Amino acid sequence: MYIYATVLKEIETFDFINLGRKDIVMEVKDEWYRLLHPKIAFLFVVDKNVMALAWAMPVDDEAKVLAISVWKGNYTYELLEREGEFALCIPSAEMLNQVWFCGTKSGRKTDKIKALNLELEKGVKIKTPHLKNCAGFLECRVIDSISRREFGEHVIYLARVVHARANEKFFHKTWKEGADILMHVGSALFTTPSKFLKPGKRCSRKV
Numbered sequence: 001m002y003i004y005a006t007v008l009k010e011i012e013t014f015d016f017i018n019l020g021r022k023d024i025v026m027e028v029k030d031e032w033y034r035l036l037h038p039k040i041a042f043l044f045v046v047d048k049n050v051m052a053l054a055w056a057m058p059v060d061d062e063a064k065v066l067a068i069s070v071w072k073g074n075y076t077y078e079l080l081e082r083e084g085e086f087a088l089c090i091p092s093a094e095m096l097n098q099v100w101f102c103g104t105k106s107g108r109k110t111d112k113i114k115a116l117n118l119e120l121e122k123g124v125k126i127k128t129p130h131l132k133n134c135a136g137f138l139e140c141r142v143i144d145s146i147s148r149r150e151f152g153e154h155v156i157y158l159a160r161v162v163h164a165r166a167n168e169k170f171f172h173k174t175w176k177e178g179a180d181i182l183m184h185v186g187s188a189l190f191t192t193p194s195k196f197l198k199p200g201k202r203c204s205r206k207v
């Protein structure tokens with residue numbers, strides 16, 4: 001099931017017609033990165049600004065390090081360079097329109113927290129607040145960054161997770177089946193995890 005951000009006036013039409021036909025394999029050009037989606041659509045809080053962020057991944061579980069990619073043109077980039085810490089909040093599907101707003105408007109022109117009436121809670125281990133009513137959040141401190149011209153206009157930040165919390169309704173050791181966390185497919189298209197799968201008993205080790 002796909003869900004659209006309803007705030008968008010002109011919704012792109014996607015050509016899903018051929019997806020069922022196994023014999024059509026086409027070259028993917030500008031949209032190559034969408035082959036790596038869906039990815040969780042985070043609400044990324046730095047100082048008193050929120051933007052949507054999908055490009056995040058764990059890097060080392062023991063060392064508690066993750067990586068995010070931030071475009072230098074974003075207001076959040078300036079804030080992150082100054083603050084060196086952030087909260088990565090995980091919204092549920094009911095926050096779709098807020099996520100879209102935060103991902104399409106800049107904090108340079110709009111106070112997104114005020115405009116959306118977002119409720120913030122005091123940070124636990126960092127001074128950056130996180131959003132109330134999210135499925136979970138991670139508090140992180142930047143430990144390194146990579147910015148090279150050949151990478152384009154994005155900066156990769158490596159950050160240490162200093163605290164993480166999740167709502168038990170959605171998460172217990174893993175996301176629970178049916179937890180409708182919001183995932184970005186591409187453009188104004190989002191989804192939620194629909195079905196959990198487990199490998200057969202013969203080839204699985206105890207987890």
Ligand SMILES: Cc1cc2nc3c(=O)[nH]c(=O)nc-3n(C[C@H](O)[C@H](O)[C@H](O)COP(=O)(O)O)c2cc1C
Nearest residue numbers: 051052053054055070071074075076103105106107
């Ligand atoms: C679902 C979604 C995911 C996004 N992911 C990223 C991302 O990973 N990195 C990034 O730099 N921008 C990302 N963006 C774009 C920023 O959220 C957008 O440019 C935002 O307006 C920046 O706000 P700011 O100027 O207040 O920082 C995403 C947008 C959407 C809608």
